[in-house]
Amino acid sequence: MLLALANWIASDVRAFSVFGYITLRGVLATMTALVISFVVGPSMIRKLTQYKIEQAVRDDGPQSHLIKAGTPTMGGALILVSIAITTLLWADLRNRFVWVVLLVTLGFGAIGWIDDYLKVVNRNSKGLSVRTKFVWQSVIGLLAAIYLAFSVSAPSNARFVQLFLAWLFSGFNLDLSPKADLIVPFFKMVSYPLGVWGFIVLSYCVIVGASNAVNLTDGLDGLAIMPTAMIAGALGIFAYAIGRADFSNYLLLPHIPGAGELTVICGAIVGAGLGFLWFNAYPAEVFMGDVGALALGAALGAIAIIVRQEIVLAIMGGVFVVETLSVMIQVASFKLTGRRVFRMAPIHHHYELKGWKENQVVVRFWIVTMLLVLFGLSTLKLR
Amino acid sequence: MKTHSDHDLGLVKANSSAARVKRAKRAAEAKTQVVRFWIVTMLLVLFGLSTLKLR
Numbered sequence: 001m002l003l004a005l006a007n008w009i010a011s012d013v014r015a016f017s018v019f020g021y022i023t024l025r026g027v028l029a030t031m032t033a034l035v036i037s038f039v040v041g042p043s044m045i046r047k048l049t050q051y052k053i054e055q056a057v058r059d060d061g062p063q064s065h066l067i068k069a070g071t072p073t074m075g076g077a078l079i080l081v082s083i084a085i086t087t088l089l090w091a092d093l094r095n096r097f098v099w100v101v102l103l104v105t106l107g108f109g110a111i112g113w114i115d116d117y118l119k120v121v122n123r124n125s126k127g128l129s130v131r132t133k134f135v136w137q138s139v140i141g142l143l144a145a146i147y148l149a150f151s152v153s154a155p156s157n158a159r160f161v162q163l164f165l166a167w168l169f170s171g172f173n174l175d176l177s178p179k180a181d182l183i184v185p186f187f188k189m190v191s192y193p194l195g196v197w198g199f200i201v202l203s204y205c206v207i208v209g210a211s212n213a214v215n216l217t218d219g220l221d222g223l224a225i226m227p228t229a230m231i232a233g234a235l236g237i238f239a240y241a242i243g244r245a246d247f248s249n250y251l252l253l254p255h256i257p258g259a260g261e262l263t264v265i266c267g268a269i270v271g272a273g274l275g276f277l278w279f280n281a282y283p284a285e286v287f288m289g290d291v292g293a294l295a296l297g298a299a300l301g302a303i304a305i306i307v308r309q310e311i312v313l314a315i316m317g318g319v320f321v322v323e324t325l326s327v328m329i330q331v332a333s334f335k336l337t338g339r340r341v342f343r344m345a346p347i348h349h350h351y352e353l354k355g356w357k358e359n360q361v362v363v364r365f366w367i368v369t370m371l372l373v374l375f376g377l378s379t380l381k382l383r
Numbered sequence: 384m385k386t387h388s389d390h391d392l393g394l395v396k397a398n399s400s401a402a403r404v405k406r407a408k409r410a411a412e413a414k415t416q417v418v419r420f421w422i423v424t425m426l427l428v429l430f431g432l433s434t435l436k437l438r
Contacts, residue, residue, distance in 0.1 A: 027429065030429060031426075278419060282414050282418070
């Protein structure tokens, strides 16, 4: 909105054309989201406490977590409000990728909201049934995946419709442009052509997988939000590079027109994330709940797909991947052999039971993520 | 020799437990402050980096 206003004023006052720069709007988005979090945060926490929107602590979790009972949850709504307002203010609203990411984020946020609400109403840690949650995640994930399969290759919505119809009338047998290939990091000449079906399946898995991975990681104060903010910042750099013809040509990356605008959303996620961490730092005044975790994970997944960095997302989100794998290994091992591999899953509880303090687990996982993000960013040039 | 009644000992115990809770609370507050200082620093670094382009 502000971009349109600035463009309108810029016809008379030339200085306002500075708002056309994505980098400036990315920085302003970070600051705006942060300020919104600081302004809205305290009153939202007060309201959540007043209405007793409290976290039901899982009774089979570490004993040290029982003192967390009574801490307000659904603070993720604060993150979503910050991201949504900031994006509407600073992003170019004619950009289709901005809307895809925003709608996916808010859609997954809505699923998380209902889940959290049911947990609060029923006063236990079981919200929506796993099946219902998964069905709705799949619906949103599949819709986004189908749209992105064609829009990543198409420079406009008109071209998107052409491609989609061509796919339908060809009996679902159409090759996508090399822009939609799966990029293999560190190899400049290696990319894997996915085809429409491959792209849809991979994108669906990335969005739904990232969403659930962040949700599983969100078990200690500040554990999920800081890696999310770091990865969003790195994806913002990828988006900027891929959205510019000169940079993408120099770095041997596909040029995707319009992807640069995602830098603004990434800035908003960083700002909203840091603003939320202010209140979520140990000892947390508020938890993000599923409303935040599911939405942020889905947002990261959708952005990674648009900037064609699915594998790099898995590298940078190594902590999320390991947390998810730990749960899968624990469940599989227990069902097959009756033994547990970890003292408790997800793996952050394992380290807690090994004697690490909650703070130590959180900060060490942050350090690991920092290194992984640096490693992921290095794939920009090392290829 | 100084002796303590049960009542006195209970009082001492209660006092030390209250002190422990107070110490734990203060330590937790200190941790929050540390993270908040990190956040401020991160923002300042971002702001500093933005001067690369914003000029």
